[in-house]
Amino acid sequence: MEDLPGNVTPIRAGRDAGRQEEQALVSRAREGDVAAFEQLYRRHVGRVHSLCLRLARDPQRAEELTQDVFVRAWQKLHTFRGESAFSSWLHPLTVNVAYSAGRSRQRWASRIFATDDLSSFEDSVPGFDPAAGMDLERALGTLPPGAREVFVLHDVEGYRHEEIASMIGVATGTSKAQLHRARRLLRKALTQ
Amino acid sequence: MTCKDVSDRLDDYLDGALSRDAREELEAHLGGCAACSREAEALRGIVDGAAALAREIPPRRDLWPGIEARLGRRGVFVSPSVLAVAAAVIVALTATLTLVVSRPAEAPGPLLLPDAEPTRVALRAPGRGVLEAEAEFERAAAELLVELESRREQLSPDTVLAVEQNLRDIDIALREIREALHEDPANQGLVGLLGSAHRKKIRMLEMVVRHSPTLS
Numbered sequence: 001m002e003d004l005p006g007n008v009t010p011i012r013a014g015r016d017a018g019r020q021e022e023q024a025l026v027s028r029a030r031e032g033d034v035a036a037f038e039q040l041y042r043r044h045v046g047r048v049h050s051l052c053l054r055l056a057r058d059p060q061r062a063e064e065l066t067q068d069v070f071v072r073a074w075q076k077l078h079t080f081r082g083e084s085a086f087s088s089w090l091h092p093l094t095v096n097v098a099y100s101a102g103r104s105r106q107r108w109a110s111r112i113f114a115t116d117d118l119s120s121f122e123d124s125v126p127g128f129d130p131a132a133g134m135d136l137e138r139a140l141g142t143l144p145p146g147a148r149e150v151f152v153l154h155d156v157e158g159y160r161h162e163e164i165a166s167m168i169g170v171a172t173g174t175s176k177a178q179l180h181r182a183r184r185l186l187r188k189a190l191t192q
Numbered sequence: 193m194t195c196k197d198v199s200d201r202l203d204d205y206l207d208g209a210l211s212r213d214a215r216e217e218l219e220a221h222l223g224g225c226a227a228c229s230r231e232a233e234a235l236r237g238i239v240d241g242a243a244a245l246a247r248e249i250p251p252r253r254d255l256w257p258g259i260e261a262r263l264g265r266r267g268v269f270v271s272p273s274v275l276a277v278a279a280a281v282i283v284a285l286t287a288t289l290t291l292v293v294s295r296p297a298e299a300p301g302p303l304l305l306p307d308a309e310p311t312r313v314a315l316r317a318p319g320r321g322v323l324e325a326e327a328e329f330e331r332a333a334a335e336l337l338v339e340l341e342s343r344r345e346q347l348s349p350d351t352v353l354a355v356e357q358n359l360r361d362i363d364i365a366l367r368e369i370r371e372a373l374h375e376d377p378a379n380q381g382l383v384g385l386l387g388s389a390h391r392k393k394i395r396m397l398e399m400v401v402r403h404s405p406t407l408s
Contacts, residue, residue, distance in 0.1 A: 034263055041256055046248030053249055063251050070259045136241045155242035180203050187234050 022086050030077045037077075041070055044087060048094050054152045055098040057141050069097045091157070095167045099149065139189040143182055150175050151182035193221045198228045205232070206239050322383055329390035336397035343404045355400055362393045 022043070028036035048069050053062035073090055080089045140148060149168060153159045154175070159167070161175040168175075198221050204210050205218050222229045344352065366389050373382045 034260065037263070038256060038260070041259065045255065046250045049251045049255075050247060050249035059252065063253070063255055066251060067255050067259050067262070070255075071262045074259075074263050136238065137245060151242070155239055156245050156247075158243075176203065183203065183235050183238055186238050187231075190238070191234070 019085065023082055026077070026080060026082060026086055029074070030080075037070075037074060040073075040086065044090055045070075047087065048090065051091070051094050051152070051157065052098050054140060054156065055095075055149060057148075065098050069094045072097055092167055095153065099168050136186065136190065139186050142189055143185055147178045147182035147185060150178035151186070154179050155183075193217050195221075195225060195228055198222070198225070199231070202232055202235055206235055322386070326386070326390065329387075329394065333390070333393055333397060336394065336401055339401050340397060340404065343401070347400075347404055351400070351404075355396075358396055359393070362389055362396070365389050366393075 022040070025036045025039050029040060045066065049062060049066045052065040052069065053059065056062045056065055069090075073093055076093065080086070140151070143151065150164055153164045153167070154161065161172045161179075164170075164175045165172045170178075198218055201210060201214065201218055205215060210218065222232055340355070347355075366386070369382055369386045369389060373379065373386065376382065
């Protein structure tokens with residue numbers, strides 16, 4: 001194989017070293033080392049939180065979900081085989097926790113309340129000031145839940161429709177339809 | 193290819209999912225249709241904008257203390273949480289009550305004096321197993337109530353009201369079942385109802401605790 005440009009080798013070596021270091025942290029955390037798990041938290045919290053924030057729309061709820069994700073990760077660490085990057089395992093778990101929590105809140109709320117009125121549990125849609133203009137991040141918050149979830153997972157996070165369908169339990173066609181809807185709604189919101 | 197065809201295929205085009213022939217046909221249409229070209233450009237902007245959004249957004253505060261509190265003490269392997277204990281209690285006590293229900297009815301035992309709680313009706317139970325099982329259920333519920341009380345300030349007034357109302361309803365049901373059991377202590381169906389009511393109470397508390405914010 002032809003030698004790659006010289007500056008690629010140190011990058012790859014650095015990446016491999018980082019991966020090995022992370023694998024060591026995971027191994028220690030699996031043995032019950034909370035300090036090692038904290039280091040994993042510090043490495044991945046930004047990524048986990050950004051996904052929770054875009055799915056939940058509410059900063060406080062996003063923080064709760066982020067905590068739930070890491071607690072769940074701690075409980076499920078024994079299922080991570082270490083064949084892929086830790087983030088490849090942690091990210092779908094994040095989607096699962098965030099997505100399930102959103103659905104659970106509605107089911108739980110409907111059991112607690114005698115009526116079907118769930119309005120007190122609905123997160124308010126972030127408002128926007130038309131005079132200030134709407135950027136994409138804020139426009140995301142105005143999307144209906146299903147469309148927003150698929151748009152975030154596909155266009156922001158880069159998952160394929162087949163992966164999204166598997167993660168959130170819908171048909172691939174549904175995922176495509178939701179993305180179609182999301183993009184059109186965003187186009188409309190951003191051009192108003 | 194019509195404008196409708198283009199509109200239907202734009203997403204696949206933007207995602208690189210069209211065959212070469214389909215892509216070329218669509219691009220040929222875009223070259224001659226200003227409206228579709230504008231649409232494609234606008235959607236491309238959204239797709240590119242999404243890909244450029246920040247992948248990492250740190251939370252406003254350090255969440256680790258709250259996470260660590262739910263894992264267990266630092267350096268020690270995780271100990272069961274209040275929720276896990278409650279779940280274990282439900283499983284164990286369900287088995288206990290099931291065993292009591294399936295056991296042939298014994299002669300009624302001595303009437304047990306009420307304990308400190310004045311509203312509690314003593315059970316002339318088929319055996320002491322039911323009373324002990326009830327005590328365990330109530331201990332689990334008390335632990336969850338303590339946990340919930342610590343988060344009371346973080347709960348919305350609607351949630352507090354709903355929880356109090358549900359607890360009142362379940363406690364009324366428990367009292368009525370106990371009164372019925374006092375009259376008919378050999379009624380295994382009532383014993384089963386008693387267990388169901390306790391489980392409902394614990395599951396309700398468990399759900400509220402799980403979904404309520406902590407003070408971390």
